[in-house]
Amino acid sequence: MSETATAPGTAESTATLTTFWYLVHTKPRQETIALTNLERQGYACYLPQMRIERVRRGKALVVTEAMFPRYLFIQLDSSDQAKSWAPIRSTLGVSQLVRFGTQTARVDDALVDLLREREQARPLEALFHSGETVVITRGPFAGIEAIYQTADAERRALILLEIMSRKVEMRVDAGDLARVE
Known part of the structure; x- marks a missing residue:
């Protein structure tokens, strides 16, 4: 624990211990719609994206696409005082929270941090490569x-x-x- 951490039992330290990343399964090609609507409701979300060259209508264009089509990450509080998760499944663009049986799939914070780092460092994915x-x-x-x-x-x-x-x-x-x- 760092020196600037709050004392155990305070509201801030309890929130960090009960806040985790989960995975949202979206409707086809509606990742950004789901992201916008979830953020509008006050949820913290992350949609990993990549810039890639694609041919559209006969022209090469740079487009931004979801790194994992139909999925985005959402940070939720699992404590008793937490905001209800019920509105998530009825949000426009959302299909459901990913579950394994009855257990909601939790994603490790380190994985989300790694994805954010890679997204920032990832160069534009070219349509063709020199010599191809x-x-x-x-x-x-x-x-x-x-x-x-x-x-x-x-x-x-x-x-x-x-x-x-x-x-x-x-x-x-x-x-x-x-x-x-």
Whole structure:
């Protein structure tokens, strides 16, 4: 216990001993709706997210997605004086609290702290990586394989295309590329 901790038996120390993280199962693609509505009701919540490049309507965009689709963390007090948990299951976007039998699944504080650290340190997850073989999906070069080099500021991709035994640099929309499986 640190030197600044409160004395045992005080309201603050009791709250910390009875407050734990739990897992909320949300409705499909409604993690942010559930998060907003739970926070509006005064619950402390955490939704781990990641930034990732995705192709939408033929364009490469950076989007923010839930790290664990359909799940978010909620901090609840399990003491007798605690706020009721009953409103959680009827909250818009929430399906239910995760349970194992009759026991509500408790999540270790260290895991939530680790997820927060990783979320902050995690770089943007790129659509393609340098040196990766891609195939052009649209335009006059559709169906031809190329080597992905890099992306520019306008979300266009620089690729190396082999034409007549020569490698030629070419810029295309990243949305016009696909990974070679």
